[in-house]
Each structure stands twice: as structure tokens, then as C-alpha cells.
Amino acid sequence: MQLDTVLSVRDLWINYGEKIAVEDISYDVQKGDLVGVVGPNGAGKSSMFKAILGLLPYRGTVKLFGHKFHRELLRSVGYVPQKILFEPMFPATVFDVVSMVLSRANSTHHDRKNGIVNSHMSDYEKVESCLKATRIWHLHNRRIGTLSGGELQRVLISQSLANNPLLLIMDEPVVGLDTRSRKLFFSIIQKASEDHNITIVISLHHLDAVKEYSNKVICMNRSLTFYGKTSDFFANETLMGLCADNGILAHPHEHSH
Known part of the structure; x- marks a missing residue:
């Protein structure tokens, strides 16, 4: 793990009883990253965030700022x-x-x-x-x-x-907001x-925002589908097709808020 690794997730599993919410996810987030997290509804994005914050039990390893998770570290999140x-x-x-x-x-x-x-x-x-x-x-x-x-x-x-x-973790913060x-x-x-x-990890449901603002992308549907540079994500036609099939929008619907 590099010295500038802010968040490290290894072999993360989350279950709700018999139901698997997150399946064997691993990635590192580096200092200064703005990581866009995408996936269909029910993909496990919110569950993953809650596990990172110590709000849900999980199997695997979560490290914050190079240290194995303990609550004192959350003072910097x-x-x-x-x-x-x-x-x-x-x-x-x-x-x-x-x-x-x-x-x-x-x-x-x-x-x-x-x-x-x-x-x-x-x-x-x-x-x-x-x-x-x-x-x-x-x-x-x-x-x-x-x-x-x-x-x-x-x-x-x-x-x-x-x-x-x-580190700032944000869960679908722009849902319902106008342009x-x-x-x-x-x-x-x-x-x-x-x-x-401040390093930022933010879940989003609109690809235009991911493309414009993030330098890396996590794409997940319980398991990890992609993690890497934003440019590589959008160059992958297979992933773009999967996003369209799963209702991840290229352009947001407008709301008057």
C-alpha cells in the first residue's frame, strides 16, 4: 500500500442474513482523488460506505490513512x-x-x-x-x-x-437537484x-457528472466491475452498455429544487 493511500479496501463482503450485498471488493483510493462510484440501485454502494464508516459488520479489511479501521480514524472522515x-x-x-x-x-x-x-x-x-x-x-x-x-x-x-x-464520503448527494x-x-x-x-469518494447516478468531475471510477454491482481512470471507464463500450442496461443515466432528469 502506497504512503498516500487514504482508503484501502480488501476482500470486502457484506451480508444481510442470507443476502449478499457486497461481494469480494478490493481497491485503493489515493490522496487527492475524486472517485465517482456508480452502479444500479441495489448494487451495494450505500452498504459499502456504511461498512467503511463502521456502521455495518463486514468481512475483509478496511484501512484508513494506512491504519486498520478503528473509530478514532473517523475523526478525519x-x-x-x-x-x-x-x-x-x-x-x-x-x-x-x-x-x-x-x-x-x-x-x-x-x-x-x-x-x-x-x-x-x-x-x-x-x-x-x-x-x-x-x-x-x-x-x-x-x-x-x-x-x-x-x-x-x-x-x-x-x-x-x-x-x-x-476524506469525504458522499452518498448520492445530487439526486433531485437541478442543473x-x-x-x-x-x-x-x-x-x-x-x-x-480533501480526498472525495462520491456515489452518483449520472454519467455526465462522473465524466466531468471524477478522476477515477468505481463501477459495482455487488462485486467490482471496474476500478480505474475515468477516461478508461468511458472508453470501454461494454461497460457503457452495462450502464445503459442498468439504468445508470447519461443525462439527469431535471427537477425544480
Whole structure:
């Protein structure tokens, strides 16, 4: 395993009772990668992410930053789940929701070069820095339940940035977003990755986003179908045919969010 390997997965199996969700998957993710994960519904993408985060039992080996998995390593991992809904009258503001994660963080431990936050900042300054990084500081006093889908996703990214992650895992974060919101989303995470040395693994259901933004692709359907450079993935006509047959879209349907 190379020194710059951020995530290493070896012989990963996940079962739900008798049902196999993930079957014998192995790959390495290097520092600075933006890896697009594709596969049909039920391919095991979310299960794989949950196993990496220690939320599901599995067989095999997961290493983070060169170390065999233990929970302390998760302090350097951010996670953005699939869309979360809040009741419109839920009283918490955007500022409140992002500040909630600060109480769980040991800020000194998370000081690092190019980090979004540091231990010399007040909690207010930390939240402000995260919300400015995702371009939603102007919404900091808005109730969380009144946001659009794109705005809410940026709140979740802000939360995940508050611990200065080295690795950011994102599970279908752009489902339902329109073209403008989707482009803004990717602009934000690309800048965060470049400015703050964050490696990103993101599951996507639209090949145009994978082609435009990722440098590597994981294609899976329980087992690993492909892992490698994005250019090699799109040059493989057999894989393109499999994607079409399994409902992985070349172009997204538009929604007004």
C-alpha cells in the first residue's frame, strides 16, 4: 500500500442474513482523488460506505490513512448522506445545525495545514468559515426546514467540513437537484478538495457528472466491475452498455429544487 493511500479496501463482503450485498471488493483510493462510484440501485454502494464508516459488520479489511479501521480514524472522515428532510417548523437554524458537530470535535487534534477551521478560532468563527466555504453564510439564520434541496445539501457539506476531514464520503448527494444547483455543488466540493487537501469518494447516478468531475471510477454491482481512470471507464463500450442496461443515466432528469 502506497504512503498516500487514504482508503484501502480488501476482500470486502457484506451480508444481510442470507443476502449478499457486497461481494469480494478490493481497491485503493489515493490522496487527492475524486472517485465517482456508480452502479444500479441495489448494487451495494450505500452498504459499502456504511461498512467503511463502521456502521455495518463486514468481512475483509478496511484501512484508513494506512491504519486498520478503528473509530478514532473517523475523526478525519466526513460523511454526507442521501438527502435528509426536516420539518418546515423545525426550530434549528442553519448555524445551529452546523455548530452541533463542534461539540464532538477535539479542535486541537484537527489542526492541520490548509484546514478550514483551527483551534485558534472561536466556535462562531468555525461555523462561519464552513458556511462561507459552501457559499451559504447568508443563510445562517434561516430555519433548516425552509431550505431548498440544494441549500440543504450545502449545509450537510458544511457540517462534514467542521472536523477538517482528510476524506469525504458522499452518498448520492445530487439526486433531485437541478442543473444550476448540481454545478454549484460540484464547484464547491472541487474547491474544498483543492484548497484543503480533501480526498472525495462520491456515489452518483449520472454519467455526465462522473465524466466531468471524477478522476477515477468505481463501477459495482455487488462485486467490482471496474476500478480505474475515468477516461478508461468511458472508453470501454461494454461497460457503457452495462450502464445503459442498468439504468445508470447519461443525462439527469431535471427537477425544480
